[in-house]
Amino acid sequence: MDVARLLAEQREIHGVDLAGLSLGDHLTGEGPYVFRECDLTGADLAGASLVGASFEKCVLERADFRRADLDGTRFSGGGGAGLRFTNAELVDATFSDVDLSGARFELALLTDVTFTGCRMIGAVLSSCRGTGYRFDGSNLALADLTGCSMRGLHLRGVRFDDANLSGCDFTKSVFEDCCMIGARTVETVFTKTDLRGADLGEVDDTRLRSLRGAIVSPSQAALILASRGLTVG
Numbered sequence: 001m002d003v004a005r006l007l008a009e010q011r012e013i014h015g016v017d018l019a020g021l022s023l024g025d026h027l028t029g030e031g032p033y034v035f036r037e038c039d040l041t042g043a044d045l046a047g048a049s050l051v052g053a054s055f056e057k058c059v060l061e062r063a064d065f066r067r068a069d070l071d072g073t074r075f076s077g078g079g080g081a082g083l084r085f086t087n088a089e090l091v092d093a094t095f096s097d098v099d100l101s102g103a104r105f106e107l108a109l110l111t112d113v114t115f116t117g118c119r120m121i122g123a124v125l126s127s128c129r130g131t132g133y134r135f136d137g138s139n140l141a142l143a144d145l146t147g148c149s150m151r152g153l154h155l156r157g158v159r160f161d162d163a164n165l166s167g168c169d170f171t172k173s174v175f176e177d178c179c180m181i182g183a184r185t186v187e188t189v190f191t192k193t194d195l196r197g198a199d200l201g202e203v204d205d206t207r208l209r210s211l212r213g214a215i216v217s218p219s220q221a222a223l224i225l226a227s228r229g230l231t232v233g
Contacts, residue, residue, distance in 0.1 A: 053070070058079075071091040110129070
């Protein structure tokens with residue numbers, strides 16, 4: 001298959017096996033690309049210009065998007081473990097129902113990025129640049145979000161079980177149907193954060209100190225006090 005010719009002549013690529021190929025130098029011309037049900041396992045797209053592109057139900061295991069320009073790019077369905085987005089630019093990008101397990105986003109520019117219904121177990125988002133990214137109905141168990149700014153977000157159906165939230169800023173954020181069991185919250189900021197819709201799990205003294213300034217429900221407060229031998233009358 002002549003990959004260079006394929007990518008030069010077509011903008012909609014459907015059902016093509018591109019696994020392991022180096023594609024960055026061949027993505028040329030005007031108009032955004034649409035990759036639909038393609039196999040991009042281990043594909044090299046590092047530094048590629050993919051502004052406005054779409055990846056629909058593609059196999060993306062270990063695909064390399066480091067330093068790629070992904071502004072306005074849409075990922076829907078598919079995915080795979082070990083994706084790399086380090087230093088990529090992801091302004092106004094969307095991820096819907098994508099498997100991003102173990103994906104690496106260190107130093108990526110995430111501005112107005114949405115993750116909806118994504119599997120992000122063990123993903124690394126520490127040291128991300130930009131603000132305005134949000135998560136809905138996504139599983140971030142065991143993820144590393146060290147230092148992420150999530151001020152003023154409305155987090156719906158997000159799992160942070162055993163995630164590293166150290167240094168995150170959740171000022172004025174609202175948690176709805178979320179889970180934080182076992183989450184690490186060293187130096188995490190919860191000023192005016194509404195945690196009434198979160199399962200906090202066991203709150204030891206260290207976690208309790210980190211929750212200073214947060215809003216909790218009477219039932220959550222009662223559980224915290226009960227664990228210390230106190231009963232709310």
